[in-house]
Amino acid sequence: MRAGAWIVTASRVVTVLGVVVILGMLPWLSDRDPALSILRARSAEQEATEEALDAIRRDLGLDVGPLRMFWGWFTGVIQGDPGTSWNTGRPVLPGAVDALGVSLTLMSCAMIVALVVASLIVLPTLRAGLRGNPRRTGGAAAAAMTSMPEFLLASVLVIVGAVWLSFPAYGWNGPEYVVLPALALGLPAGGLIGRLLADAVAVTFTEGWVTTWTVAGFTRRRITGAVLRRALPGLASQIGLVMVAMTGGAVAVEKVFAIPGLGRTTLGDAQSQDLPALQIDVLLLLAVSAVLGISAELIRRAMLGSALRGGSMPIPSGVFAPSPRRWIAPIVAASVLVVMVVAGLPRDAYYSTREKFAPPSAEFPFGTDASGRDLLARVSEGAISTVSLSLAVTAGCFVIGVLFGLIPRVSRGLVEVTNAAPPVVAGILIAAIWGPSAGGAAVAVLIVTWAPLAAHTAALVEEARSRPYIAILPTLGASEARILFGSIVPSVLPVIMRHAMLRLPGVALALAALGFLGLGPRPPTPDWGLILSEGVAGVERAPWVVLAPLASLIALAVLAVSLASATSGRTRRTVDDTAVPVASATASN
Structure with a gap:
């Protein structure tokens, strides 16, 4: 393995270990006394004497020191037992897994909404390209949906659903309760994915091979499939980031709609200083984000196939200059x-x-x-x-x-x-x-x-x-x-x-x-x-x-x-007149 590859691998390992250490040392990093928080949670009227606080520290295991406590937590996580709640005394894993199931259900429904919205946004662009007039359409609708962050859209939908339409807006008591939260979470994601895909599709239709296929008599269905296969691999990573962002957006949506998902649970555990529960909550949130990001990269590699292995990556033909x-x-x-x-x-x-x-x-x-x-x-x-x-x-x-x-x-x-x-x-x-x-x-x-x-x-x-x-x-x-x-x-x-x-x-x-x-x-x-x-x-x-x-x-x-x-990226021409995109000042994470 080359020295550069070793450095990158070491960087990844050190970073992951750093995250694990921060989570494991959370009880010792807090500048608030966990014993006092737990005392207030258990009995607001009890006097916070040193004897009472010491008893709680012994009960929580805080008296063993940071290293022993971290090692106990770390080995417990590996064995599937991340500890017990400081507030309830119950194991934290079952409750976190149940809350995760609710969040994954919500995110799955939101992804369906996002895919439908993205399809509706990119469809006019596909039709325009097939007619020989490649241009992005539906920009206003996509921008309107993209401009609404999840917590903001959720607040608007609460007003529309709960106040004006008498639609169920709070809780998780049936299929109808998922409608507004899924819209709040899925519309911004769908608007962004649709916007990115519409741009990529419009640019792909300007490439010479599309004209060649059209003249050769290929069907519209086959050309459409080829255009999408050409446009999607370059967007897979960004779509993965949209899905990762959806994990964070679910926290706000669950709070607004009072959904007992992992995001709302994590907020509650942070506010009550139930640190063992918070540790596993955050670990699961990060795990979901990592799985989504890795899945997007694997899908990208699968779509590229031999082009990626052979080093014959296609070069995008550029982007349209902003109006x-x-x-x-x-x-x-x-x-x-x-x-x-x-x-x-x-x-x-x-x-x-x-x-x-x-x-x-x-x-x-x-x-x-x-x-x-x-x-x-x-x-x-x-x-x-x-x-x-x-x-x-x-x-x-x-x-x-x-x-x-x-x-x-x-x-x-x-x-x-x-x-x-x-x-x-x-x-x-x-x-x-x-x-x-x-x-x-x-x-x-x-x-x-x-x-x-x-x-x-x-x-x-x-x-x-x-x-x-x-x-x-x-x-x-x-x-x-x-x-x-x-x-x-x-x-x-x-x-x-x-x-x-x-x-x-x-x-x-x-x-x-x-x-x-x-x-x-x-x-x-x-x-x-x-x-x-x-x-x-x-x-x-x-x-x-x-x-x-x-x-x-x-x-x-x-x-x-x-x-x-x-301020989207402009197009420049190289000597051989092959258009390549200039590094855009708006490159996203």
Whole structure:
């Protein structure tokens, strides 16, 4: 095995072992005393004396020390016994497996929804290509669905289903209870998959062999099958990432719809500091994410077949240049946010009036919340804090991504594992260690957002090294450090910086999602996700309480998706006139 392959393998092994150690040492990493949390959970009235806390520590096994406790947990996991719950005293594995079954059922139904939606989006593109007019269609519908994060769409569906249509929206008591959650989880995934596939199919129809097959008299059915086989392998990895993201999205959907799945169970165990249950919950979530990612890669390899083994990988023919009209959506979304922020700045976000759940009026354009506070003021102040925190996180992601992108072999395992971990899982672990806070949410988003920038940096560095004027520098006596930091890095940094800034709205959405799940700032902080979460709790009594946070988050989501669409990769031509895609500033994780 070559030295490079050894380094990559070692990176993967060390990263996986690091994740296992973090999970096993969770009781010792937390800055909150687990004994005190368990005492409060068992009896809120009992005095927290040192004797009572010591008794609980002996009962939980915390008195044996971190190494012995970790080894006991690790060997127990290998033997199929990850421990007993600190709250109930029962084995944690059966309950976690039951909750996992509920989550897998929900995700399976959501995947059916996603496949149906993706098929409906790509069908017009296929028809246009078969008519000899290759172009992507259905972009507006796909963008609308993609722009709605799961926790946001779930909140909207609760209003539509529970308030307006009297549809069952809470619980897990029959087939009808899966409809709204599956839509909330499947529509964004289907919109994204359909959008990616429509782009790939439209580009494939521009390739010369399609014209040759058409002239030769091949049937439309056979051409369609060949186009899909040509387009799908390049998307398999990204579809796998969409499915991994669905694992994190299921946590928010299960919370909104009160579904007893693994995501909701994990949130509850994190809040109650039941760390043995939380350890197996997170382990199962990561295992599901890893299986989905590995399955996508195996499917990709199976579809490529001999092309992958023989090194004859097909080169994509390019992508369509963005239309100026694609800038309309981000401009409109940004304008909505600016107007809301400016209108709410003079108002007090913390002042509580006597009128709770006041409907929208001239005095309170978005009404008041359950505490009588001005919702417009809270959304406006929340925008300032969210954007400031998002900028700090984005800057950190840029720095870390560039540094790790310059050592791709060493960081390969870390990048792969990070891509397989939804932000929500990182948020749950950080909250279990530090408690819910804005800083903890920022760290959680930072942990999972730098990886795409690192992968993009590594790809650009590799591309730069192949350029003739860079390849000749060693023969001119230039050192490796001078080549890297004098020629390659300066050419890469502007592209990565644009990529990082395009991720800014997505970072803000991730922070809002953690706030919505109770993993971010605590009340009465005017955090967008927290405001929406509080509004959803009272939506049946006062549906307008969610208007302000929904409007701001929808505008932010549209901004995030439309920016990525408006700045999609352009096409360049090589000397032999074969179109190849330029590395896009919007490369996703």
